[in-house]
Each structure stands twice: as C-alpha cells, then as structure tokens.
Amino acid sequence: MYKTLKTTQKRLYDIEQAAREPVAVIGMACRLPGGAHTLEKYGTLLESGGDGICEVPQTRWDARRYYDPDPDVPGKVTTNRAGFLQEPIDGFDSAFFHLSPKEVQSIDPQQRLLLEMCWEAFENAGIAIGTLKGSKTGVFCGIANSDYAAAHLRSGDPEKIDAYSVTGTALSAAVGRLSYLFGFEGPNMALDTACSSSLVAVHLACQSLKSGESDIALAAGINLILTPEGHIGFSKIRALSPDGRCKSFDDSADGYGRGEGGGLVVLKRLSDAVTACDKVLAVIRGTAVNQDGRTNGFTAPSSLSQEKLLRTALAEADLRPQDIGYIEAHGTGTALGDPIEMEAIGKVYSTGRAAAQPLYVGSAKANIGHLEAAAGIAGFIKAVLMLVGGKIFPQIHFNTPSRHIPWDHLPVTIPLQAMPWPQGKTPRGAGVSSFGFSGTNAHVILQESPAPAVEKAPAPDRSHHLLTLSAATLQGLQDLARRYHEFLAGTDAAIGDICHAAATGRTHFPHRLAVIGRTKAEQGALLGAHLEDSAPRPDGLQTSDRRIVFLFTGQGSQYAKMGWDLYRTQPLFRSVMDHCDALLRPHMDRSLIGLLYEDDSVTLHETRYTQPVIFAVAYALAKLLEDWGIKPAMMVGHSIGEYVAATLAGIFDLAQVLGLVAARGRLVQSLPLNGGMAVIAASEQRVQETLAAMPGNVSIAALNAPRNTVISGDKEQLTALCAHFRKERIASHLLNVSHAFHSSLLDPVIDAFGTLAAGLSYAPPKSPIMANVTGLPGGAQMATPAYWTTHLREPVRFYDSMRAIGEQGYTLFLEVGGTSMLTSLGKQCLPNHPGIWLTTLGSRDPSANLKPGRSAGHSDWEPMLATLADLYAAGCEIDWQAFDRPYRRQRVMLPNYPFQRKRCWMALPGPREKGAVASAPSVAAAAAVQPVVAGAS
Numbered sequence: 001m002y003k004t005l006k007t008t009q010k011r012l013y014d015i016e017q018a019a020r021e022p023v024a025v026i027g028m029a030c031r032l033p034g035g036a037h038t039l040e041k042y043g044t045l046l047e048s049g050g051d052g053i054c055e056v057p058q059t060r061w062d063a064r065r066y067y068d069p070d071p072d073v074p075g076k077v078t079t080n081r082a083g084f085l086q087e088p089i090d091g092f093d094s095a096f097f098h099l100s101p102k103e104v105q106s107i108d109p110q111q112r113l114l115l116e117m118c119w120e121a122f123e124n125a126g127i128a129i130g131t132l133k134g135s136k137t138g139v140f141c142g143i144a145n146s147d148y149a150a151a152h153l154r155s156g157d158p159e160k161i162d163a164y165s166v167t168g169t170a171l172s173a174a175v176g177r178l179s180y181l182f183g184f185e186g187p188n189m190a191l192d193t194a195c196s197s198s199l200v201a202v203h204l205a206c207q208s209l210k211s212g213e214s215d216i217a218l219a220a221g222i223n224l225i226l227t228p229e230g231h232i233g234f235s236k237i238r239a240l241s242p243d244g245r246c247k248s249f250d251d252s253a254d255g256y257g258r259g260e261g262g263g264l265v266v267l268k269r270l271s272d273a274v275t276a277c278d279k280v281l282a283v284i285r286g287t288a289v290n291q292d293g294r295t296n297g298f299t300a301p302s303s304l305s306q307e308k309l310l311r312t313a314l315a316e317a318d319l320r321p322q323d324i325g326y327i328e329a330h331g332t333g334t335a336l337g338d339p340i341e342m343e344a345i346g347k348v349y350s351t352g353r354a355a356a357q358p359l360y361v362g363s364a365k366a367n368i369g370h371l372e373a374a375a376g377i378a379g380f381i382k383a384v385l386m387l388v389g390g391k392i393f394p395q396i397h398f399n400t401p402s403r404h405i406p407w408d409h410l411p412v413t414i415p416l417q418a419m420p421w422p423q424g425k426t427p428r429g430a431g432v433s434s435f436g437f438s439g440t441n442a443h444v445i446l447q448e449s450p451a452p453a454v455e456k457a458p459a460p461d462r463s464h465h466l467l468t469l470s471a472a473t474l475q476g477l478q479d480l481a482r483r484y485h486e487f488l489a490g491t492d493a494a495i496g497d498i499c500h501a502a503a504t505g506r507t508h509f510p511h512r513l514a515v516i517g518r519t520k521a522e523q524g525a526l527l528g529a530h531l532e533d534s535a536p537r538p539d540g541l542q543t544s545d546r547r548i549v550f551l552f553t554g555q556g557s558q559y560a561k562m563g564w565d566l567y568r569t570q571p572l573f574r575s576v577m578d579h580c581d582a583l584l585r586p587h588m589d590r591s592l593i594g595l596l597y598e599d600d601s602v603t604l605h606e607t608r609y610t611q612p613v614i615f616a617v618a619y620a621l622a623k624l625l626e627d628w629g630i631k632p633a634m635m636v637g638h639s640i641g642e643y644v645a646a647t648l649a650g651i652f653d654l655a656q657v658l659g660l661v662a663a664r665g666r667l668v669q670s671l672p673l674n675g676g677m678a679v680i681a682a683s684e685q686r687v688q689e690t691l692a693a694m695p696g697n698v699s700i701a702a703l704n705a706p707r708n709t710v711i712s713g714d715k716e717q718l719t720a721l722c723a724h725f726r727k728e729r730i731a732s733h734l735l736n737v738s739h740a741f742h743s744s745l746l747d748p749v750i751d752a753f754g755t756l757a758a759g760l761s762y763a764p765p766k767s768p769i770m771a772n773v774t775g776l777p778g779g780a781q782m783a784t785p786a787y788w789t790t791h792l793r794e795p796v797r798f799y800d801s802m803r804a805i806g807e808q809g810y811t812l813f814l815e816v817g818g819t820s821m822l823t824s825l826g827k828q829c830l831p832n833h834p835g836i837w838l839t840t841l842g843s844r845d846p847s848a849n850l851k852p853g854r855s856a857g858h859s860d861w862e863p864m865l866a867t868l869a870d871l872y873a874a875g876c877e878i879d880w881q882a883f884d885r886p887y888r889r890q891r892v893m894l895p896n897y898p899f900q901r902k903r904c905w906m907a908l909p910g911p912r913e914k915g916a917v918a919s920a921p922s923v924a925a926a927a928a929v930q931p932v933v934a935g936a937s
Contacts (some may be wrong), residue, residue, distance in 0.1 A: 142197025259369020775800025
C-alpha cells in the first residue's frame with residue numbers, strides 16, 4: 001500500500017511539473033503590413049515608429065466606388081485605408097510545395113502564406129522541416145474568413161466552382177494542409193474566436209506541449225482582406241476609424257483600422273529545446289483564456305473578465321505583477337475598449353510595483369492595423385522581438401492621452417520613442433493580450449530567454465569553413481547565393497555559426513553549391529564570382545550513382561606532420577590516432593605521434609615506421625569520414641593501404657593488425673639495402689618483354705595504370721633497366737624507397753611473416769573490398785594468413801581492380817591518405833569514365849605527388865572541405881551535426897529560402913448591381929413547379 005501511494009504521489013508530482021513547464025519560442029515568421037514580410041523588417045518598422053497603413057490597393061477593389069463617410073449609406077465603407085501587405089499575394093511557388101498550378105489557383109492565398117511562413121519559421125528555428133515527418137507536431141491557427149471564396153465557391157456562379165474550390169477555401173483545409181504536406185501527426189486545429197483567435201492558438205499549443213500531446217507545436221494566425229464586405233460590415237457597426245488607423249490610448253481614438261497578414265511561431269517544451277541546443281528566443285511562462293459571458297452588449301468588453309484573465313495567467317506563470325515590464329495590449333483604439341483594458345491592466349499589474357518601475361504599455365495595431373484573427377500573433381511576435389533585442393518599441397499615434405483613462409492612478413508609461421529595456425533583478429517579462437469581439441479573451445506571459453548553460457571548452461576551431469547552399473531549382477540557387485552574398489557582407493555572426501546553421505538547419509535540395517573560406521569575406525568573394533558567371537553550372541545532380549569508393553594510399557605517401565591540423569582541431573581524428581599509438585606501443589620503439597608531429601622527418605621514412613604511420617593516418621581519416629556519414633560502398637587499398645581497407649571491412653581486429661603491420665615493417669627493414677623500385681611509363685606486356693630480354697633479379701611489383709608499371713629488385717639492375725627504357729623514349733625513374741617491395745628480395749622474411757600472420761584471427765569481409773593480389777572483388781580468401789603472405793610478395797594489381805570497379809558503375813572515388821597518388825592513377829585507369837576524383841589530405845595537383853609534404857601555409861582542412869563540398873554538390877548526404885559536434889556553435893538567423901513565385905490567381909468579382917443576380921425562388925414557388933408523385937412519403 002505504501003509503495004502504491006508513493007508511486008501515485010510521484011505521478012501526480014510529474015503531472016504538476018509538466019503542467020508548469022515553460023514553453024520555448026524557437027522560431028518565427030511573419031507577413032505584415034508596411035513591408036514587414038520578414039522578422040527583421042517587422043522589427044525595423046516597429047523600432048523606427050513606422051506606419052503600415054495605406055490606401056486600399058487597386059488590386060483589391062475600387063475604393064472610390066465603395067466609399068462614403070456616412071455609415072448609414074447601404075453598401076458603403078467609411079474608410080478607404082487599412083494595413084495592407086506591400087508584397088503581391090497572387091504569386092506562389094507551386095512546384096516547391098508539390099502542388100499543381102491548377103490547384104493553387106483555387107487555393108486561398110491565406111493557405112499559401114501559411115505554407116511559406118511555416119517553412120520560414122522552421123528555417124528561423126534551425127530545423128530542417130523534412131526531419132519532422134511522422135512527428136508529434138501540432139498546428140493551431142487562428143483564421144476566421146476566406147474572402148477568396150468569392151472568386152469561385154461563393155461567387156454566385158456555379159460554373160466557377162472546380163474540384164479544388166472546397167479544399168481551397170475551407171478554413172480547416174488552410175491549417176490541415178500544413179500537416180498534410182509536411183507530415184505532421186500532432187493535433188491540427190483551425191480556430192475562430194474572432195480577434196483573439198491566434199493568441200488562443202498559442203494557449204492551446206502550449207497546453208498540447210505540456211500534456212505531451214505534441215512535441216513541437218505551431219501557433220499561427222492569418223487574415224487577408226480581399227473584398228470589401230468586411231469593411232462594409234464593420235463600417236455599419238461603426239467600428240472603423242475614418243483614417244484607417246488604431247490610435248491606441250489616445251484621446252483621438254475613434255475606432256480601429258483593419259490590417260492583414262499573418263505570423264507563425266514554433267514552440268517546444270523548454271527542456272526539449274535546451275536538450276536539442278535550439279536557440280530560445282523567449283519563454284512562455286503562462287497562458288490563460290476566458291470569456292466575458294453576459295455583458296452590456298454582445299461585442300462590449302468586460303474589465304472584470306480581463307482582470308480575471310490577467311491574474312490567471314500570472315498565477316499560471318508563477319510570477320509577480322512587478323516581474324512584468326511591458327504589456328502588448330489589445331489596444332484597438334476605441335473610446336470604449338481602451339479605457340476598459342487599461343483599467344484591468346492597472347488593477348492587476350500595479351500591485352507591488354515601485355514608482356521607479358513603470359509598466360510600459362503599447363500595441364502594434366498602431367503600426368500595422370488590427371489583423372483580427374491574426375492580431376494576437378502579431379503582438380506576440382512584437383513582444384518576442386523586444387525581449388530578444390532588449391528594447392522597448394515606441395507607440396505611434398499617441399499624442400494626447402485619452403481623457404477616459406485615469407493616468408494619474410496607473411503605474412503605466414506609453415513609450416514615445418525607442419529605448420533600452422531596463423534589466424532588473426529578474427528576467428525581463430512581457431504580457432500579451434488579445435480580446436475577441438465575441439467575448440473570448442487570451443493573455444500570454446513571456447520572459448526573455450534564460451542564459452545558456454556553461455559548456456565545457458570546445459575543441460580549437462578548424463581553420464576553414466564550408467558554407468552549403470541548395471535550392472529546388474537552379475534559379476532558386478542563384479537567388480539564394482545572391483542573398484547570402486549580401487548577408488555575409490553585413491552580418492556580425494561568426495563564420496562557424498553561419499556555416500553550421502546553413503548545414504544543419506536547412507533542407508538540402510538537389511541543386512547545390514558549397515564554398516570554402518577562412519573568413520566571411522573569402523566566402524562572399526567566392527559567391528560573388530559564382531554570381532558573375534553568366535552560365536553557372538548546375539552544381540547538384542552531377543551523378544545519379546552516389547556510391548563512394550575509398551582508395552587507400554600505400555608506401556611513399558608519408559611525410560612529416562601528415563594530418564597535423566586535424567590532429568590539433570578534430571577530436572575524433574585525434575582520438576583514433578592516439579588509440580593507434582597506444583596499441584602500437586608494444587610493437588614499436590618510438591611513439592607514433594612523436595614520429596609524425598614531433599621528431600625529424602628522416603626517421604619517418606624508415607620502413608619499420610612508415611607502414612604503421614600510413615596505416616594509422618588512413619584509418620583515422622576513414623573513421624572520421626564515417627562519423628560524418630561518408631561511408632564506402634567499395635574499398636581498394638594499394639599495398640599497405642589494403643590493410644586499412646581490410647580492417648574497415650572487418651577482416652582484421654585493429655589491435656592485431658597494427659601489430660602485424662609493425663612487424664611487416666620491421667621484417668622488411670631488416671633486409672639488406674640493396675633493393676629498390678622504379679616506375680616505367682609502359683604497359684605490363686611491354687615491361688614483361690623487356691624483363692625477359694634482360695634477365696635478372698627484377699620483377700613487376702605493381703600494375704598501377706595502363707602505362708604505369710612498377711618494377712622491383714636489385715638496385716643496379718633497376719638502374720640499367722631505366723636507362724634502357726629511356727633510350728626507347730619511355731619515361732622511367734627510380735622511386736625513393738628503401739627496399740624492393742613485392743619482389744624476390746623479400747623471400748628471406750616471407751616465412752617469418754607467414755608465421756606471424758597465422759597468429760591472427762580473421763573474419764570474412766562484411767563490406768565490399770577489392771583484392772590486390774587478384775584485382776578482383778575479395779571474399780573469404782582474404783580472411784586467411786596465406787593471402788596476406790602472398791600479398792607481401794606478389795604484384796599489386798591496382799589497374800585490374802580499378803577496371804573491375806569501373807565496370808560496376810562507380811563514379812565517386814575518394815583517396816583516403818596523405819596524397820592524391822591513387823586518384824591520379826585511377827584517372828589513368830579509367831580515362832573515359834565519368835568519375836569524380838576526390839582526396840582527403842592530398843593536393844589535387846598531381847605534381848605534388850612527386851615529393852609529398854606540407855607546403856607553407858597549408859591547412860589539412862582545405863582538401864578535406866573541398867572533398868565535402870564536391871560530395872555535397874554531387875548529392876551525397878552528409879551528417880552535418882556530427883561534422884560540427886566538437887565545436888561550440890550558436891544558432892544564427894540566416895536568409896530565407898527564395899521562393900520562385902508565379903502568378904496563380906482567380907479574378908475576384910467586381911461590384912454587383914442590384915438585380916444582377918437572380919434571386920432564389922421562394923419555397924412556395926418552388927413547390928408549385930415540383931411534380932407530384934403519388935404514394936410518396
């Protein structure tokens with residue numbers, strides 16, 4: 001019984017805690033009057049005291065025909081002004097949202113704007129929307145009308161109704177389409193509580209998150225004014241101001257000005273947002289919704305109901321009135337509503353407030369008009385912008401305080417100019433109100449984002465950064481590059497944060513572009529050069545086969561400080577290298593790390609050290625690539641490089657193979673220094689013929705390419721053979737190696753090596769791998785001591801391996817090692833193959849392979865990022881989260897996607913003359929013409 005009681009108490013406690021958990025605002029988007037079609041422009045409009053009220057656009061209706069200052073004149077409006085969007089609303093990027101132009105033509109532009117804002121809000125949140133398919137993402141949207149229905153469904157002309165008219169104008173469809181297109185599986189609600197609709201949406205979104213019904217919730221509001229009917233209706237109840245402006249709290253308040261547009265915010269439980277490292281813009285501490293009930297009139301507000309509402313929200317937030325420094329009021333600018341609202345604000349928020357701590361009150365309706373169903377979300381976004389910026393925005397059209405408000409008894413201040421928001425002992429707090437004319441009221445309590453937790457020191461940052469851009473179309477990519485070119489020139493954000501946000505917080509489309517640079521200026525210059533190209537190439541869609549072949553470099557690719565920049569700034573690479581170093585300690589008299597990064601380079605070229613070094617660097621590079629999501633579909637290694645491929649394929653255990661590699665190097669090192677190797681620019685057959693004509697202790701060691709054959713054996717005989725080939729005008733030269741690998745000169749150590757190889761455990765390859773010995777795909781034969789003993793002695797058939805790989809259709813080849821030797825040879829093996837040849841540490845200039853090494857000012861990140869850029873452009877998917885995991889990054893705001901809009905519009909009807917549309921027949925008349933059916937019941 002006691003255990004059951006404790007369990008029940010724990011569950012109740014958890015429920016209570018969940019109900020009180022704050023909700024994080026992590027993303028926003030808007031389309032608002034005054035040119036405020038982005039968050040930045042909205043903030044600028046508000047901070048500068050901008051006015052978004054304008055004349056009715058000609059594209060909506062003939063304002064002169066409908067205007068009359070007398071509200072009693074039938075069919076007329078008392079104002080020709082309102083807050084209209086400056087951007088055209090007749091265009092839409094149908095293809096981007098996978099909709100046909102035919103369907104979009106019938107879809108209410110309110111639905112279209114919601115789709116765009118949803119996309120941009122998730123971009124603002126740094127979340128690729130495609131990752132949310134099947135998630136518990138809820139959508140709650142305030143929407144109260146569809147003027148666009150007058151174009152077809154409600155046009156009075158049945159012939160204009162098509163298959164998309166119902167879903168194109170239904171309010172539920174406007175919201176449901178978001179969940180349908182993006183695969184959200186949380187609750188989805190279209191809400192109409194009149195002017196409070198979108199703030200009620202915020203309330204319900206928070207409730208859904210706290211109950212666990214949703215893991216992410218969208219709260220939105222939308223309202224477009226396309227036809228004059230709404231203007232006419234509100235004129236008849238004398239609600240509209242003649243000048244179309246909301247003069248909130250001013251003595252000249254004479255009604256409200258209508259506005260259009262919308263906003264959308266992305267919400268998460270605060271704990272989830274912190275865990276996901278989301279950028280928290282603000283925190284919702286409490287919400288409340290109530291109803292006026294019975295008042296003096298159906299549309300009359302109630303001060304008592306508003307007072308109760310504000311107290312409930314404060315209690316829900318567990319905050320004191322003095323913790324709130326700003327109220328974004330409903331503030332419609334009516335002589336009745338403003339005093340009632342201010343009375344409730346004073347009664348609730350004056351408690352415990354010091355005289356030196358005024359409560360600032362304002363309303364965005366003065367700037368953009370009353371957006372009705374979207375009014376609450378517009379005020380909500382304004383409050384968040386002020387919290388983020390630590391600023392109080394000015395209240396415009398406030399010249400003479402309303403005589404109906406007892407200002408002397410209220411601790412409120414109406415800000416007349418932009419000012420810093422004073423920081424107190426507690427986080428800045430704001431309240432947002434929205435009241436519906438049908439009596440439903442909503443209030444939300446916001447607080448500024450909590451200070452981020454102190455994190456452990458990150459790894460030193462990489463020297464270069466990779467900026468990834470993509471779009472659904474080539475023109476879209478050009479437009480996006482142009483936006484980033486301008487953005488990079490003006491932003492204060494860190495280059496690492498910008499690149500991280502672009503890679504991890506954006507959907508990656510087929511058309512891609514990536515630029516590398518140490519600084520924003522370098523990246524901007526590269527984007528500028530791209531934009532100046534009159535015929536830019538389509539950077540994505542270059543290969544339909546995105547399988548990657550890893551090529552592991554062999555002997556001769558070593559040099560001092562190979563991979564040094566990665567070792568210094570990439571923790572995983574460093575960890576793998578250190579692990580290999582530890583495993584090699586029992587087998588080597590020198591530290592692997594010391595050999596590479598501390599000692600002189602001469603020792604590194606001794607075979608006993610060279611081979612473990614080549615193995616370790618290549619293995620660490622491969623593990624790093626795999627961590628970034630770049631995994632091989634096929635592997636081929638050259639000589640010692642094949643040991644790395646075999647280990648990754650699961651043939652070897654890492655600890656055992658490192659011991660064998662070290663022993664292999666020691667055994668070869670123990671042989672006399674009378675051997676060497678040479679490369680001949682001739683075919684295998686031509687070289688064999690010469691060796692047969694000049695018998696001696698020399699044999700073919702590697703078949704690298706059609707005209708690249710390596711011979712190995714006695715050094716003096718090699719010198720003579722090279723001279724012979726040169727006389728026949730065949731290029732040849734000795735290689736800088738210490739021994740005659742893959743020749744009979746290794747015979748004295750073959751048995752000893754075979755004995756060591758027999759002591760290892762083997763497993764058949766789990767991944768595709770080519771066998772050097774045969775030049776064919778490897779199998780179980782590679783999981784034997786005999787294979788690796790033969791491998792030491794017999795030629796490397798790299799050319800045969802590459803031909804076999806080419807026949808299998810592979811097109812992406814990535815050399816994993818310190819040079820570009822194998823990519824250079826691979827191109828020779830497959831001269832007509834449509835391959836993309838990439839490197840990790842090696843230069844793409846083949847001449848650099850003649851003397852491998854680090855050049856002055858070189859950074860390993862340059863070739864590494866160049867490869868990532870090419871893989872990205874080719875359409876490969878890269879784990880960008882893993883790529884940046886070692887570094888401390890912050891979410892930053894980036895340019896939004898450039899939608900490629902095209903006009904999709906149905907003409908709205910003009911004014912109807914009396915009697916133009918036949919009236920419906922009366923019931924009696926209809927009955928008179930109906931046939932009588934006997935026996936009908």
